Amino acid sequence: MISFDEPRSETGGLSVSLVVFRPDETLLNCTLASLAAACSELRKSRPNITIEAFIVDNGGIPDLSQMIGVLAELGVVCEIISGHGNVGYGQGHNLAIRRIGGQYHLVLNPDIDVAKDALAKALDFFDAHPHVGLITPRIGDEDGHLQYLCRRYPTLLDLFVRGFLPSSVRRFFARRLARYEMQDVINERDIVWDPPIVSGCFMLFRTSVLKKLAGFDPRYFLYFEDYDLSLRTHEFARVVYAPTVRVLHHGGGAARKGSAHIRMFAASAFKFFNRFGWKWL
Structure with missing residues (x-):
């Protein structure tokens, strides 16, 4: 696992990390604009909260000076x-997680629009x-439909059918x-406790839990790192699907x-199945 720097003492703040590669x-x-609006709304109820945003450049980052300026004006x-x-x-994301010291940390994709009150x-x-x-x-799509991105433990057949077969x-x-x-339990209204696996496009953690987990397992370059992190989170805390918190995913x-x-x-x-166990059918 990654070796983490000595963390700062936990405060009441919120941090956010986005990893970008040729975005x-x-x-x-749009993601940064929605984040700015959500931070502005958050400050109405928590005016003294500290907010940090880490943008991790894995390559091909554009000029973000205008949007960073908007966030900075909000005290981010x-x-x-x-x-x-x-x-x-x-x-x-681990490069950012090394630096955080607030009470909450949001892992955010650069293709997510965060609702104003999320x-x-x-x-x-x-x-x-x-x-x-x-x-x-x-999590909704561009047409407003619910995306079912909570998961039960997958089989190889599930992954193949969902990822590669034509509709x-x-x-x-x-x-x-x-x-x-x-789909039998995820809907627009009901809280769902302890879904086994949740999407890495928006994962809002208590920082204390995320630090215990040492962030993401770096052995996954892309894909399944959120599956791995979700399953490990259940060892330390409860996971919840909260439909009043809303985002749009592209x-x-x-x-x-x-x-x-x-x-x-x-x-x-x-790598995932080798670690957690193989299920074929």
């Missing part, structure tokens, strides 16, 4: 971490439920995929991103 500049700017301390090359998604509602939820260590939100064939596995995606699957992503997906899946 879609429009989506990244921004830092760009660069010069390390493309170390992967989890390892990139951070305020999430921190209120933490206050009301001190046993919760990780919150996953209601015309996937329909024959609809019942199986619905169970894997927890992401896509590995099969639609080309052969290099398929190879990375397969390599990470092998």
Whole structure:
């Protein structure tokens, strides 16, 4: 596991990390704009909260001076971490996690739009439920439909069907995929306690829990690092799906991103199953 620097003492602050590699500049700017709006809303109920944003440059970062200026005007301390090359998604977030010392930390994708009240509602939820260590939100797509990104433990068949078969064939596995995606319990209204696996596109942690976990396992370059971290989180705290916390996700699957992503997906899946146990069918 990664060796962490000596952490600062935990305060009531919030930190956010985004890892970027040749990002879609429009989506990244939308993410930062939505983050700024959510931080502004959060300050209405917590005017003295300290907020830090770490943007980890794994390569190809655009000029973000305008958006960083907007965040700075809201009192958000921004830092760009660069010069390390493309170390992967989890390892990139770990570079930021080494530096954090606040009470909460948000792992955020650069293709997420955060609802204006999302951070305020999430921190209120933490206050009301001190046993919760990780919150996953209601995640919608660009058409407003619910994305089922909470997961039960996968089988190889689940992953293959969901990731690589065309939709015309996937329909024959609809019942199986619905169970894997927890469609029987995930909805727009109900809190769901302890979903086994949650999406890495938005993971809001108590920092104390994240430090115990030593962040992401750097053996995953891309894919399955969130599966791994989710399962390990259950050893220390409760995980919750909180649908009042809302975000919009613009992401896509590995099969639609080309052969290099398929190879990375397969390599990470092998590491994941080797660690947690193989399930075939």
